[in-house]
Amino acid sequence: MMSRRARAWRPGFLKVAALGLAVAGLSACANPQADQALYAQQAFVGMPKQTLLSCAGVPDRQAAMDNLEYYTYNSQRITSTTTPSPRFGFGYGHGFGYHPWYGGYGGFGWPETTEIESRDCQATFTLKNGTVQQLIYGGASDGPSGRLGQCYRIVENCLALIPQQAQPAAATR
Structure with missing residues (x-):
């Protein structure tokens, strides 16, 4: 069985780390x-x-x-x-009423963020x-x-x- 530390250094982890460093390097030139x-x-x-x-x-x-x-x-x-905000719905307008916080007619969700x-x-x-x-x-x-x-x-x-x-x-x- 592999130890927790050994699993962290798999080749997939190294690819993700290298990609993260590349993105960070490119963002330095982004403005x-x-x-x-x-x-x-x-x-x-x-x-x-x-x-x-x-x-x-x-x-x-x-x-x-x-x-x-x-x-x-x-x-x-x-x-x-x-x-x-993402909107989730049950249907369109039958029995629930309209409210913008709840995804329009018959739905639920959360308000937009600004x-x-x-x-x-x-x-x-x-x-x-x-x-x-x-x-x-x-x-x-x-x-x-x-x-x-x-x-x-x-x-x-x-x-x-x-x-x-x-x-x-x-x-x-």
Whole structure:
């Protein structure tokens, strides 16, 4: 008789584990907007203040201290996804009455589910002597990919000014 530990390492288990790792590896590349937002952190260094203001617009907040200027832009999006409930029925409308929670006429089930997701990004540009020195992202969104995808909304107009051939291959997927 095989031990419990030996059964866990059957070839079928290894195939499932390898498939899981492959899916996880591919999901790392699943958000090209997040890749572009990461690329912008490097590409915008040296960008003149006038160019930044013309493509990103007026910042939501700005501050100056010790020969440095800080421009902060905010972007927020709320989405909702409704998943229909499975419906099980006994027939159509004879004697049970209609109720949306119970699958229409003569059925049973559960209500639809709605998920609400909020994504936000704060992009802060640090400028010295009229040029961008650094771009930092922050925000309360879960996971860096979700936040970076929202940060792309802030930098997308400015990215159009960067030559395409200079972008890394990972960012152009």
